[in-house]
Amino acid sequence: MEIMRASAVRWGESYDSRLIQGSAFGLTSKSVEFEGCQFAATDLSKSKWQKVTMINVQIDACDLANARWSNVIWEKVELKKCRGVGLQLLDANCIDSLFVNCKFHLGAFHGSRFRNCRWENCDLREANFEGTEFIDVIFRSCDLRAARFPNCSAKNLDLRESHLAGLQIDPARLRGTRVDLSQLPALAEIFGLTIEPVDDDLHETH
Numbered sequence: 001m002e003i004m005r006a007s008a009v010r011w012g013e014s015y016d017s018r019l020i021q022g023s024a025f026g027l028t029s030k031s032v033e034f035e036g037c038q039f040a041a042t043d044l045s046k047s048k049w050q051k052v053t054m055i056n057v058q059i060d061a062c063d064l065a066n067a068r069w070s071n072v073i074w075e076k077v078e079l080k081k082c083r084g085v086g087l088q089l090l091d092a093n094c095i096d097s098l099f100v101n102c103k104f105h106l107g108a109f110h111g112s113r114f115r116n117c118r119w120e121n122c123d124l125r126e127a128n129f130e131g132t133e134f135i136d137v138i139f140r141s142c143d144l145r146a147a148r149f150p151n152c153s154a155k156n157l158d159l160r161e162s163h164l165a166g167l168q169i170d171p172a173r174l175r176g177t178r179v180d181l182s183q184l185p186a187l188a189e190i191f192g193l194t195i196e197p198v199d200d201d202l203h204e205t206h
Helices: 181-190
Strands: 002-005 013-016 018-021 032-035 038-040 048-050 052-060 068-070 073-080 088-090 093-095 098-100 113-115 118-120 133-140 153-158
Touching: 013 018
Parallel strands: 002 018, 013 032, 018 038, 032 052, 038 052, 048 068, 052 073, 068 088, 073 093, 073 098, 093 113, 098 118, 113 133, 118 133, 133 153
Antiparallel strands: none
16 A cells, blocks of 8 residues: 655545555645545644545544544545544535544534444544434444534434433434433433432321
């Protein structure tokens, strides 16, 4: 696989089967395509990319902090051990993609669509998924505390083993979602329920 410096990425270019390393800090691009590529320990922080297409791409141990990528098409993309605090992934269409051990605290995913995707052990605290569509999506062992899901839609969503305290979502959007017993206190808060033990004294015969 040919090695390419991240700083060499240019507008309107397509890149195939490249190993991309180095820094693209703050790089702006109006259109860029990658297929069969791997980003390894690449600094992509504060980059501003539009019309980003990635197919069969691996993004390993990269810095995506405060990057802003819009009109994104991701198909069979894998992100592992990436740092993306404040990442903005806007109007994205993500299919058959995987996110593992990534830190996306305060990330924004407005207007995006995730289909057949899996998030595993990711930090998504206070992330904003406004207007996002989820179809066959799994959040496994993720930190979703205080994450927001306004105006989202979900079909076959799986939240098991994830932290849901303070999750902000319309309860109706959770219809059919798979959860586990340990999540019941957080879910009770979402539904406005109070969990408390039965006072046996009320059942004593006087």
